[in-house]
Amino acid sequence: MSSRSVLPAWQALQTSAEQVKNLHLKQMFASDPQRFNQFSVAIDGVLFDYSKQRLTQDVFTQLLNLAEQTDLRQWRDKMFAGEKINITEDRAVLHVALRQPAGTPLFLDGEDVNQGVHQELAKIKAFVARVRSGQWLGFDGQAIKNVVSIGVGGSNLGPQMATEALKTYADDTLNIHYVSNADGVQIHQVLAQLDPATTLFVVSSKTFTTSETMTNAKTALAWLNKATTAQGAVAKHFVAVSSNLAKTADFGIDSDNVFAMWDWVGGRFSMWSAIGLPIALYLGFEIFEELLAGAHEIDQHFLNADFQHNIPVIMALLSVWNTSFLGADAQAILPYDQTMHMLPAYLQQAEMESNGKSVTFAGDAVDYTTVPLIWGMTGINGQHAFYQYLHQGTTIVPADFIGSVTPSVDVGQHHQVLMSNFFAQTQALMDGVNEDSITADLMSKGVSEARINELVKHKVHQGNRPTTSILLDKIDARAVGRLIGLYEHKIFCQGILLAVCSFDQWGVELGKGLASNIEAQLANHDLTDEHDSSTNNLINYFKQKRA
Numbered sequence: 153m154s155s156r157s158v159l160p161a162w163q164a165l166q167t168s169a170e171q172v173k174n175l176h177l178k179q180m181f182a183s184d185p186q187r188f189n190q191f192s193v194a195i196d197g198v199l200f201d202y203s204k205q206r207l208t209q210d211v212f213t214q215l216l217n218l219a220e221q222t223d224l225r226q227w228r229d230k231m232f233a234g235e236k237i238n239i240t241e242d243r244a245v246l247h248v249a250l251r252q253p254a255g256t257p258l259f260l261d262g263e264d265v266n267q268g269v270h271q272e273l274a275k276i277k278a279f280v281a282r283v284r285s286g287q288w289l290g291f292d293g294q295a296i297k298n299v300v301s302i303g304v305g306g307s308n309l310g311p312q313m314a315t316e317a318l319k320t321y322a323d324d325t326l327n328i329h330y331v332s333n334a335d336g337v338q339i340h341q342v343l344a345q346l347d348p349a350t351t352l353f354v355v356s357s358k359t360f361t362t363s364e365t366m367t368n369a370k371t372a373l374a375w376l377n378k379a380t381t382a383q384g385a386v387a388k389h390f391v392a393v394s395s396n397l398a399k400t401a402d403f404g405i406d407s408d409n410v411f412a413m414w415d416w417v418g419g420r421f422s423m424w425s426a427i428g429l430p431i432a433l434y435l436g437f438e439i440f441e442e443l444l445a446g447a448h449e450i451d452q453h454f455l456n457a458d459f460q461h462n463i464p465v466i467m468a469l470l471s472v473w474n475t476s477f478l479g480a481d482a483q484a485i486l487p488y489d490q491t492m493h494m495l496p497a498y499l500q501q502a503e504m505e506s507n508g509k510s511v512t513f514a515g516d517a518v519d520y521t522t523v524p525l526i527w528g529m530t531g532i533n534g535q536h537a538f539y540q541y542l543h544q545g546t547t548i549v550p551a552d553f554i555g556s557v558t559p560s561v562d563v564g565q566h567h568q569v570l571m572s573n574f575f576a577q578t579q580a581l582m583d584g585v586n587e588d589s590i591t592a593d594l595m596s597k598g599v600s601e602a603r604i605n606e607l608v609k610h611k612v613h614q615g616n617r618p619t620t621s622i623l624l625d626k627i628d629a630r631a632v633g634r635l636i637g638l639y640e641h642k643i644f645c646q647g648i649l650l651a652v653c654s655f656d657q658w659g660v661e662l663g664k665g666l667a668s669n670i671e672a673q674l675a676n677h678d679l680t681d682e683h684d685s686s687t688n689n690l691i692n693y694f695k696q697k698r699a
């Protein structure tokens with residue numbers, strides 16, 4: 153048995169899961185008028201309602217016991233203290249330090265992390281001011297008009313998601329474009345609209361070795377070099393965000409134009425570092441600071457709230473409950489706000505790259521399901537795509553509904569229409585509708601008995617489908633900071649509860665290595681027999697067709 157399933161709380165939860173499977177949420181609400189009060193938490197700017205999750209007070213107590221028995225509190229404190237809890241890479245995990253106000257020293261290997269963070273923030277602030285004010289000039293003396301951010305995974309998703317979420321706050325100082333795909337079509341489409349003389353590239357890569365990013369950066373460099381042979385053009389049009397100064401220098405980027413990252417910031421938790429530079433360039437440094445402030449508020453909540461009212465702790469406990477005990481293999485993320493449309497993609501990386509693991513800290517195989525498949529899209533569009541499956545499919549998919557009281561722009565009646573759907577969907581998923589109600593409804597409409605008999609079973613909704621509702625007061629930078637902070641700490645807690653190391657990503661390395669070998673094979677015309685017959689034939693078909 154692996155370390156978690158031997159715990160008393162784990163075993164108690166296994167017994168409870170069998171009982172809860174026979175309970176219906178509708179009855180739980182009917183029998184307890186206090187259910188919402190009991191299973192909701194409100195903090196500054198956020199209402200978190202988990203009363204539509206399939207749990208009882210006993211289950212909640214057992215889940216809290218699980219948090220205690222897995223030493224979650226101690227692990228949290230180790231993370232904030234800079235202990236090397238990324239055990240497989242022997243690194244600290246300190247994205248929380250990136251949003252810690254100045255003057256709160258934290259020493260790591262003899263260096264004050266807080267000072268380093270604020271030096272880098274000051275450098276970002278000064279650079280952003282120069283570019284946005286038009287003082288930073290391109291090779292022919294014109295100001296920058298377009299920023300192209302080149303990066304992938306954690307070096308792309310956070311900034312792009314936040315840019316989309318907050319674009320209604322942008323002025324017309326700069327345009328921003330994101331390029332992440334190694335498919336050259338993407339960068340060619342972006343560059344086709346731009347003038348090299350007024351374009352600034354931000355190449356973001358912690359390692360500065362990621363093949364997709366390097367391929368795109370080289371294409372961008374060739375595009376600039378084609379437009380000008382002016383001395384020093386690269387220094388005027390390329391900046392980098394990286395922890396690998398040797399590689400940025402090899403690329404030809406001036407060391408003054410490199411913004412630092414540290415090995416204690418994981419890629420998927422890095423939008424608060426200089427990886428967020430595109431956000432600050434596009435929206436201004438003050439908005440970036442608001443984002444940091446929102447996340448810092450959540451750090452304080454996570455550190456100080458008792459677990460019973462601690463939102464990220466509860467989010468993680470619910471995920472483990474749904475997945476490891478109630479058998480839900482998927483989790484939907486459903487933002488009811490168009491600006492938040494990239495949230496599902498962002499959380500896919502954050503959660504699945506962190507906790508999509510199957511061995512414990514000690515390297516033993518787990519004997520439980522770790523994290524679910526994360527998927528989703530804007531709720532309203534999802535309603536007309538996959539909600540049929542959520543309501544009547546054979547698989548139960550817990551869903552997070554995320555909406556706002558006030559959208560980022562005044563859209564009049566639209567917001568009521570939108571949010572009425574949010575509330576109605578969570579209600580429908582919870583309540584369902586049974587044969588009796590359907591029959592009564594059809595009879596009241598004068599439908600014949602024969603037709604009712606044909607239809608009734610098709611119209612039944614079982615309900616009892618769990619949802620969590622997260623209502624933000626307003627979509628702004630602080631709120632986005634809070635929301636992402638909540639999910640980040642949820643993922644941390646989930647890792648501890650499941651005993652998996654959340655901060656490495658060995659699972660993406662194997663494919664990367666094979667791809668670089670195959671890339672070399674694709675560069676010549678020789679047919680290959682080095683691989684299995686499927687891979688050989690796919691490669692050879694591709695090469696013959698291209699010959």
Ligand SMILES: O=P(O)(O)OC[C@H]1O[C@](O)(CO)[C@@H](O)[C@@H]1O
Pocket residue numbers: 304305306307356357358359360361362365419420505657660
């Ligand atoms: O910033 P880098 O080093 O280019 O890495 C990009 C991404 O690639 C990964 O290593 C694997 O997908 C991510 O963890 C990371 O965010």
